Amino acid sequence: MIEPLLEAVNVSKDLGSGAGKVAALKGVSLALNGGELTLLVGPSGSGKTTLLSILGCMLTPTEGTVRVCGHSTVGAGPEDLALLRRQHVGFVFQSFHLFPTLSATDNVRLALDVRGEPSRAARIRSREALAKVGLSHKAKAYPRELSGGEQQRVAIARAIVGNPSIILADEPTAALDGENGRAIMQILADIAKERGHAVLIVTHDPRLLPFADRVVHIEDGRITGEERGGAKQQ
C-alpha cells in the first residue's frame, strides 16, 4: 500500500480561549495521495482554512496527528514546521501574495532563495517554472503589469519551483474570472497528473468540481462526505 503524502488523523483544533473558545475542527481525518487533485469544499466557517493551515504546517492541531511525507508534526516547533513547509509544501493563495517590487522571475526565485539554492541555478529553474505555467514571455514583468490570472500563474510557479510533493491552494480562482479560473485549474490538475504531486484545493466554487479526482466536504469542523471520480479534463 502506498503511504499518503499528507495525512491527518483525528485532528481537532480549538481556536481562542476561555468563553471565546471555538472548536474549529472536530476529529478530522484526511489523506492525500500523489497524482490526485482533491477539492475541499464547505461553507464559510466550516473549518476549511483551519484544516488547510494545519495540513500546511502553519498551525499545530490541539489533538490528533499530521504526517507530511512521513514526518510527524507532533511536538514540532515553528522552525521544524517551517522546514517541513520548505521541503514538502507549495502554497497558492487566494490573493496571490506576490512581492510587488520583484519581477515574475524573482518572485518565483524567492521560493528557492529561502531554500538556500544558489542564485544562478535558481534563476534558471525559476524561468523553467514560469515556462510550465505559460509565462515565459512575462518573466521580467512586475505583478502590477500582470493580469489576475497571470499573477496567479506566477504564484503557482513559485509553489512548484522547489518541487514540493504537496501543493495546497486556498481559493486559487476566487479572484479570477471564469476563463482564467479554468486555466488555473487546468494547470493545477496537470501538476497533479504529470508530476505526481498531491494537490489540495480549498474552494466553494462549484465550477471547479470537474477538475477534481476527489471532493471532500467539510461542515462545522467535520468531514461530512467524500466523492471520488475521474477528473474531467477540459
Add this chain to the structure above:
Amino acid sequence: MVRVAAVTNGIRSFTTTPFVFMDVNRARAHTGVPYGKATYLLVRLSPGADPDRVRDQVISNIADVEVLTTAEFRERSRRFWLFGTGAGAALFAGALLGVIVGTVIVAQTLYSSTKEHLNEFATLRAIGSSRRYIYKVIICQALISAVIGFSIAALIGDAIVKLTAATALPIVITPGLNVGLFVLTVVMCIGSAFAAIVQVTRIDPAIVFTR
C-alpha cells in the same frame, strides 16, 4: 611701541585665541612675568638627538620642572580639553545624543517598514523561510541604511573639512576616524534592527490565508 612684522595663518589655541610671537624679554615686559620665570619653554633638539635622554638630563639638572615630549604634551592637552573642561563633556554629550537619535530614527524606520510589509514577511514564513533568513533580510536593510547614511554623512563631513580648512578652527577627519565612524554606524543600524526582528518573530504565517 610694537611693530607687527608678520601675520601667521592657522596658528591658534583650541579656543581660537591667537598667539603673538616675539622675543622672550619683550613678552615678559608686556605680560609682567618676572625675569627668570616662564610657563613653558620650548626645547628644540639637534638632529639625531634622543628626546627621552634629553628629557632625563633636563630633569636631573633643573629642579621643579616637568619635561614633556611632543607626544606627551599633545596627549596632556587632549586630556585637559576632553576631561578637564566642560568642552569635552559637551562634545561627548553631543556625540552620545547623535548615537541615540540616530539609533532611534533607524529603528523607527525599520520598524515602520517591517510593519508595512508584514504581509510579505508572513508570505516568506508561509513558503518556508527560516527565521534566520528573515533576520538576514532585515539586517541587510539595516546595513543598506548604514551605508547610505554614512555615505551622505561622509560627503557632508568632507565638505565641512574643506570649508573649515582655512578658518581659525579647522576640523580634521582622519581616515582612522572615518573607519571608526563607519563601524559605529553599522553597529547602530544593526542594533536598530532589533525592534523589527522582534516584531517579525511574532508573525503568524497563517495570516496569509486571511489577508
